[in-house]
Amino acid sequence: xxxxxxxxxxxxxxxxxxxxxxxxxxxxxxxxxxxxxxxxxxxxxxxxxxxxxxxxxxxxxxxxxxxxxxxxxxxxxxxxxxxxxxxxxxxxxxxxxxxxxxxxxxxx
Amino acid sequence: xxxxxxxxxxxxxxxxxxxxxxxxxxxxxxxxxxxxxxxxxxxxxxxxxxxxxxxxxxxxxxxxxxxxxxxxxxxxxxxxxxxxxxxxxxxxxxxxxxxxxxxxxxxxxxxxxxx
Numbered sequence: 001x002x003x004x005x006x007x008x009x010x011x012x013x014x015x016x017x018x019x020x021x022x023x024x025x026x027x028x029x030x031x032x033x034x035x036x037x038x039x040x041x042x043x044x045x046x047x048x049x050x051x052x053x054x055x056x057x058x059x060x061x062x063x064x065x066x067x068x069x070x071x072x073x074x075x076x077x078x079x080x081x082x083x084x085x086x087x088x089x090x091x092x093x094x095x096x097x098x099x100x101x102x103x104x105x106x107x108x
Numbered sequence: 109x110x111x112x113x114x115x116x117x118x119x120x121x122x123x124x125x126x127x128x129x130x131x132x133x134x135x136x137x138x139x140x141x142x143x144x145x146x147x148x149x150x151x152x153x154x155x156x157x158x159x160x161x162x163x164x165x166x167x168x169x170x171x172x173x174x175x176x177x178x179x180x181x182x183x184x185x186x187x188x189x190x191x192x193x194x195x196x197x198x199x200x201x202x203x204x205x206x207x208x209x210x211x212x213x214x215x216x217x218x219x220x221x222x223x
Contacts, residue, residue: 040219045213095153
């Protein structure tokens with residue numbers, strides 16, 4: 001079967017760092033996307049990993065370990081506008097498989 | 109500005125009625141997709157199209173139909189056969205195909221409710 005697991009909800013404090021994990025078991029792996037989705041809005045692309053290691057983009061970084069079936073999104077210097085859901089999606093052999101998303105709540 | 113436009117933003121359906129959700133893109137992307145999003149679940153693929161006049165069923169196509177007569181347009185019809193249509197519907201497009209390494213771009217969604 002195909003499965004992607006993410007925590008349902010996380011809470012963090014403004015200015016802090018948070019790590020959102022994504023584990024996957026899929027038939028085939030060809031890359032992993034992270035998207036941000038504010039409530040009632042469109043998902044927007046954040047990052048893409050296909051090789052092991054860390055990809056950094058400003059305050060956001062994404063890590064991939066293919067051998068462990070594991071990725072994380074690291075958000076630094078959290079801002080209130082980072083309150084959103086974060087979706088992990090894996091490129092399988094035949095389709096893109098989506099996780100249910102992690103709702104991130106930022107507190108002042 | 110290039111993008112994807114979905115309309116309407118909110119839609120209400122009566123029992124036994126078909127409704128059509130509009131999706132238009134001016135990104136010149138070949139592939140287009142329709143997803144359904146329910147609370148606590150990942151995006152589920154309804155239909156996708158990789159080229160004009162061709163489309164494929166996704167994981168949950170029953171009760172839905174699509175057409176792709178123009179590259180820019182990919183309307184979704186929710187038929188009366190779809191017994192639980194209340195959801196948030198997202199249209200997306202990408203330069204490559206369904207397993208492309210190019211990210212998908214999304215419209216702002218249509219929220220469909222049953223009267």
